[in-house]
Amino acid sequence: MQHYSGFGLLKHALHYHEDWQRVWRNPTPKKKYDVIIIGAGGHGLATAYYLAKEHGITNVAVLEKGHLGGGNIARNTTIVRSNYLWDESAALYEHSMKLWEGLSQDLNYNVMFSQRGVYHTCHTLGDMRSNERLVAANRLQGIDNEMVDAEQLQKEIPSLDCSKGARYPIMGASVQRRAGNARHDAVAWGYARAADALGVDLIQNCEVIDMEISEGKITGVKTKQYGVLKADRVGCVVAGNSGVLAKMAGFELPVESHPLQALVSEPIKPFLDTVVMSNHVHGYMSQSDKGDLVIGAGIDGWVGYGQRGSYGIIEHTIQAIVEMFPCTSRVRMNRQWGGIVDACPDASPIISDTPVKNLFFNCGWGTGGFKGTPGSGNLFAHTLAHGKPHPIAEPFSMYRFHTGALIDEHGAAGVAH
Amino acid sequence: MLLIYCPHCGEHRDEEEFHSKGQAHIARPLDPDNCTDKEWGEYLFFRKNPRGLHHELWIHATGCRKFFNVTRDTVSYEIKEVYKIGERPSVVATAS
C-alpha cells in the first residue's frame, strides 16, 4: 500500500498527480473464503479490516450489491459521541470513541475526525433532569459529559437563541467535548483501502440473493453475479436490508426499517463550530468544513425501503432549526435525501449469533450507527474470528428480546443521530 | 408524502393526520400465562419488516381517531388497499 503523507503529496505534484496507485483492487471472487461479510458499508469494511489486522484472518471477502460506501455510511450526518446512558452502551460507544481518536493514523487516511463537541439542549425541567442523570451516569462510567447553564451556553454558541423569548426557552445543555464529527466517505474509503492492503477481497456489484444452509448451518451465500460463494462463517452487516437477509436465512429480527432524512444548505461562511441537537424541539445541526449546514431529525414512522421520506418530516425539522437558530431563517437548502435505517425497539444495536450456525448479524444501529463504526467492526471481527462474542458485544445479542434484558437508550438516542 | 384514505371518514387525507402503528394482524397470545419468554418476546418485538407488500395498522389520529389497515408497497410506498379492522387483505404477496 502506498503510504500517504504530506511529502508524498508534494512528490506527486511534480508528476501532475498522474501516477497515484489505485486505492483498492477490483478482484474476481474466489470460490471459497474463511469469512464472507455481506455489505460494504462502514461497519462491514471495518469488520474486514479488524479481522485481518487483529485476528490474522485475511481470506475474507466483503460482498456489496452496489458500490462500496454507498449506503447509510454515505448518507449520515456524521455525529460521533459516546454519552449514552447504560453501562453496556457506554462500554460499546466509548470503545468506538477510543478507536476514533487514533483512526486517521491507524488507517493512514485522513477521516477528518473533529472533536468539536456535541451539545444537547434542554427546554423543560424533564429535559434538565434526564440530561443531569446522563451526565452523572457518564461520569461514573469515566466518560466526559457536563452541564452548562443557558448563560454559559449563549457565550459558547452566540448564534443559538438562548433568550427567554424563545418559544421553548433553553434552560441549559449537556455537552460532551470529546464528541464531534468525521468525514463519512473517508471512513468507508479508509477502511476499504486498509483492508484491501491486508488481502481482503472487496467485491462490488455482487448482491447476495440467498443463503446456502444445510442442517441448520450456513456454508455459503448465493450471489446474483457470481453464483454460490462458500465460507466457513458469514457476517451480515447490511443495515436497512437486515430484514431481507434474515428472511433468506429463515428467521425474523426485532428490527424495522424506516427512512431517515437529512438535508444540507447552500455553503455559507463559518458561524457554527460545534454540533447542537435538541430532543425537545427535535432537530440537530452542524456546519461542514465546506460551509453547508448539515441538518437532520427523526425517522418517518412507517416501514420503508425507498431511500426517501415524506416532506412533513423535513418541514418539522426546519421549524426546529429556525426556532433554535433564528439567524438561519433565510438560508436556502441545497439537497435533501434519505437512508434506510434498521431500528430496534430499545434503540440499541444487535451484534449476535443467530438461529443459523456460523451466521452472525450486526444490525439494528438505526439512526446512530456512524459513531459506532470502528467499535462495531472491531467487536464483530472478534465475534467472527472466535465464533462467540467479545464481552463488550455480549449484551447486544438479539436474544435479549427473549430474555427481556433490553438496553433502553431511547432517552440518550433521542433525536435521531 | 402519503395521501391516505380513511375508511371511516370516507375521505383521502394528508399523512400528517395519521400515525403508523406497524405490522397488522399480530395476534395476542391466547393463553398469556403459559407463554414462554421466547413466545412473549416474539409477539412483542419480532417483525416481518418486508421489502415489498406490507399489511399495516394505521390510526386517523387527528381525525376520527379510529384504527384501520393498509396494504402498502414498502419500496414504491404505493397504497394498494385500505380495509377495516377484522377484515382480511385482498392484495397479498405471492410466495417467493
Ligand SMILES: Cc1cc2nc3c(=O)[nH]c(=O)nc-3n(C[C@H](O)[C@H](O)[C@H](O)COP(=O)(O)OP(=O)(O)OC[C@H]3O[C@@H](n4cnc5c(N)ncnc54)[C@H](O)[C@@H]3O)c2cc1C
Ligand atoms: C440521514 C441519516 C443520518 C444519520 N446520522 C447519523 C449521525 O449523525 N451519527 C451516527 O452515528 N449515525 C447516523 N446515521 C446512522 C448511520 O448512518 C448507520 O447506522 C450506519 O451507517 C449503518 O452502518 P453501515 O455504514 O455499515 O451501513 P450501510 O452503509 O448502509 O451499509 C450496508 C451495505 O449493505 C449493502 N447490502 C444490502 N443488501 C445487500 C445484499 N443483499 N447483498 C450485498 N450487499 C448488500 C448495502 O448496499 C450497503 O452498502 C444516520 C443515518 C441516516 C440515513
Ligand SMILES: [Zn+2]
Ligand atoms: Zn378517519
